[in-house]
Amino acid sequence: RNSLIWFRRDLRIEDHAALHHALLSSRRVTAVFVFDTDILDGLPPDDRRVQFIHESLRELDARLRELGGYLIMRRGRAAQEIAALAAELDAESVFANHDYEPQAIARDRAVAEALRRDGRSLQTFKDQAIFEKDEVLTLAGGPFSVFTPYKNAWLKRLAAEPQAMLPFETVPHAAALAPTPAGHAMPGLAELGFTPHPQPVPDAGMSGARRTLDAFMERLPRYDRERNFPALDSSSRLSVHLRFGTLPVRALVRLLREKIDDGSGGAGAAVWLSELIWRDFFMMILYRHPRVATQSFKQSFDALQWEDGDAADALFAAWCAGRTGYPLVDAAMLQLNRTGFMHNRLRMVVASFLTKDLGIDWRRGERYFALRLNDYELSSNNGNWQWAASTGCDAQPWFRIFNPVTQSRRFDPDGAFIRNYLPQLAGLEGTAIHAPWLARPAALERAGVVLGRDYPLPVVDHEQARAKSLARFRALRGE
Numbered sequence: 001r002n003s004l005i006w007f008r009r010d011l012r013i014e015d016h017a018a019l020h021h022a023l024l025s026s027r028r029v030t031a032v033f034v035f036d037t038d039i040l041d042g043l044p045p046d047d048r049r050v051q052f053i054h055e056s057l058r059e060l061d062a063r064l065r066e067l068g069g070y071l072i073m074r075r076g077r078a079a080q081e082i083a084a085l086a087a088e089l090d091a092e093s094v095f096a097n098h099d100y101e102p103q104a105i106a107r108d109r110a111v112a113e114a115l116r117r118d119g120r121s122l123q124t125f126k127d128q129a130i131f132e133k134d135e136v137l138t139l140a141g142g143p144f145s146v147f148t149p150y151k152n153a154w155l156k157r158l159a160a161e162p163q164a165m166l167p168f169e170t171v172p173h174a175a176a177l178a179p180t181p182a183g184h185a186m187p188g189l190a191e192l193g194f195t196p197h198p199q200p201v202p203d204a205g206m207s208g209a210r211r212t213l214d215a216f217m218e219r220l221p222r223y224d225r226e227r228n229f230p231a232l233d234s235s236s237r238l239s240v241h242l243r244f245g246t247l248p249v250r251a252l253v254r255l256l257r258e259k260i261d262d263g264s265g266g267a268g269a270a271v272w273l274s275e276l277i278w279r280d281f282f283m284m285i286l287y288r289h290p291r292v293a294t295q296s297f298k299q300s301f302d303a304l305q306w307e308d309g310d311a312a313d314a315l316f317a318a319w320c321a322g323r324t325g326y327p328l329v330d331a332a333m334l335q336l337n338r339t340g341f342m343h344n345r346l347r348m349v350v351a352s353f354l355t356k357d358l359g360i361d362w363r364r365g366e367r368y369f370a371l372r373l374n375d376y377e378l379s380s381n382n383g384n385w386q387w388a389a390s391t392g393c394d395a396q397p398w399f400r401i402f403n404p405v406t407q408s409r410r411f412d413p414d415g416a417f418i419r420n421y422l423p424q425l426a427g428l429e430g431t432a433i434h435a436p437w438l439a440r441p442a443a444l445e446r447a448g449v450v451l452g453r454d455y456p457l458p459v460v461d462h463e464q465a466r467a468k469s470l471a472r473f474r475a476l477r478g479e
């Protein structure tokens with residue numbers, strides 16, 4: 001029988017669950033990727049992620065060709081394109097990997113329905129998580145809503161079921177790939193209606209993922225000590241690869257297990273494994289509680305009175321543009337705007353600043369991140385924004401509010417990260433870089449900085465903002 005393998009967020013050949021199953025159960029397997037207009041119509045034509053995907057698909061097509069196959073690329077609505085292509089190629093089944101986002105689930109339902117009407121089927125498999133859906137449950141059989149016990153149960157399950165991290169063989173079964181038609185060529189970005197991004201995109205594709213991983217292995221043993229310091233840039237930068245599946249999470253967990261067992265991963269390996277478990281955790285939360293996509297995990301927090309109106313809009317615009325007057329917050333936002341990446345510690349700082357210092361609804365910040373982050377992932381973005389806003393599961397308690405200046409002193413102690421993004425402040429010495437408005441006039445003069453001209457004065461006073469935030473949460477509790 002003929003089948004289609006529908007690539008979505010799993011842009012690789014090796015260790016691929018759906019491809020494995022398709023190759024084993026079909027006579028002829030054709031690969032397809034759909035640039036889904038339901039998603040893309042809301043994005044600018046030079047979106048960096050589209051370019052990353054396109055570059056990754058080029059490599060995917062090249063690898064498929066080496067194995068005797070090829071990749072078909074379409075632009076349109078997934079349900080129509082997939083159903084039409086399945087009919088055209090007389091594919092009995094379409095194979096794909098699970099996706100846990102509410103819109104993706106609705107899309108897959110529509111595709112399955114369209115295929116069914118035509119006597120065909122959609123078959124889906126777990127691939128992007130180690131444990132998904134209901135696989136890790138509390139002793140009482142319910143879903144976890146606190147991370148640490150979830151993590152312990154996750155680790156226990158992996159110990160009992162190590163096959164969850166084993167690779168899905170594909171290449172040895174490549175003979176089932178449908179042969180490359182004569183004259184097959186991949187459409188370029190422009191033919192698909194996109195334009196390249198003016199700034200560099202992350203090293204894409206399976207080979208980019210491999211290079212990124214290899215470079216990180218040297219830093220892994222120090223990850224526990226260095227991960228919180230943005231200037232050291234010591235985290236893996238693999239998030240975009242996990243997002244688009246140019247690397248399977250199983251391979252990372254296998255590698256970590258080896259490094260934890262033989263001691264070569266140092267203290268960093270176990271901490272890094274925890275981060276990957278956070279990823280599974282938030283995918284599970286989104287799957288079990290799809291309403292969190294638009295509402296607070298803790299429902300009572302939906303009644304919070306966030307700031308709105310012109311003043312709030314102006315503050316939001318200052319936050320987006322990196323013009324709040326708090327150097328660490330601003331440098332972080334410039335990192336996001338320029339590179340499409342932001343360090344994890346800084347994501348926590350700016351999310352706290354938006355929701356607690358500016359009193360702005362976390363959903364506005366979440367949307368902004370969704371537009372800008374190369375690694376944007378609904379589950380992790382939503383889970384972490386709700387963590388910072390104190391509305392989520394296992395969230396930061398509402399009465400613990402980050403002080404942006406203290407965070408700056410602690411995590412960018414010599415101001416190296418700030419200086420990189422805010423060169424106009426580079427001449428400030430000592431601690432003045434963390435709070436220029438507190439610097440002596442002589443120090444500002446020496447550094448050639450005029451506040452309000454070269455760099456903004458703070459848009460809010462942290463102590464006043466903190467008091468306002470506490471009052472906002474207390475009002476909710478009727479205090």
Ligand code: FAD
Nearest residue numbers: 235236237238239275279344347348375376377380381384
């Ligand atoms: P590393 O430190 O090397 O971590 C390895 C991997 O673990 C990451 O690639 C990621 O897949 C996973 N991971 C790490 N931290 C977390 C976490 N807190 N939650 C879930 N998974 C995690 N991550 C995204 O992938 N997409 C997002 O849209 C996203 N939005 C975020 C928004 C906010 C407000 C915050 C505070 C965090 C967000 N994160 C998001 C989590 C985290 O910041 C990024 O995964 C990390 O910075 C990516 O860099 P890295 O690959 O070098 O991470």
